[in-house]
Amino acid sequence: MGNPMPVVGHFRGDFLYGLVLIEDTDPIPEVARKCAEHSVGRRVPERDAPLQVEHAGRVLDDALTASEAGILPMEEVVVSYAVAR
Numbered sequence: 001m002g003n004p005m006p007v008v009g010h011f012r013g014d015f016l017y018g019l020v021l022i023e024d025t026d027p028i029p030e031v032a033r034k035c036a037e038h039s040v041g042r043r044v045p046e047r048d049a050p051l052q053v054e055h056a057g058r059v060l061d062d063a064l065t066a067s068e069a070g071i072l073p074m075e076e077v078v079v080s081y082a083v084a085r
Contacts, residue, residue, distance in 0.1 A: 002026065005066075005073040009035035012080035013044045020077075024067040028053050028060045031071070035079040049081040 002025030009020035018038045022031050032051035040046050053060045053069075055077050060069045071077060 002065075002067075005071075007031075007035075007066075007071060008074060008076045009038065010076060010078050011036055011039035011044050012078055014039040016043065017076075022066055022071075024065065024071075026066050028062050028064050028066070028069060031066055031077060032079045035077060039079075047081055051079055052082040054078040054080070 002023035004021055004023055006019050006021055008017050010017045016039070018035070020035050020038065022034055026034070029051070032053045035053075036051055055069060055071055055075065
């Protein structure tokens with residue numbers, strides 16, 4: 001169990017931003033899930049597609065943890081459905 005930290009989470013396509021509590025040891029897919037649960041199925045339609053997290057202008061690798069990705073408390077993370085390549 002890591003250290004809890006709040007981030008400003010935004011799901012692309014939603015008009016709201018939320019204060020989301022993550023842990024610094026959360027893997028990026030868990031950060032995406034925690035942020036998405038406040039928007040998907042409420043104001044953003046649910047889709048059968050993987051999620052991705054953007055921070056500081058770059059898409060984060062799913063193998064990283066929040067701290068390894070450089071996410072700090074109260075920073076913005078943007079979650080969206082991943083685009084198939």
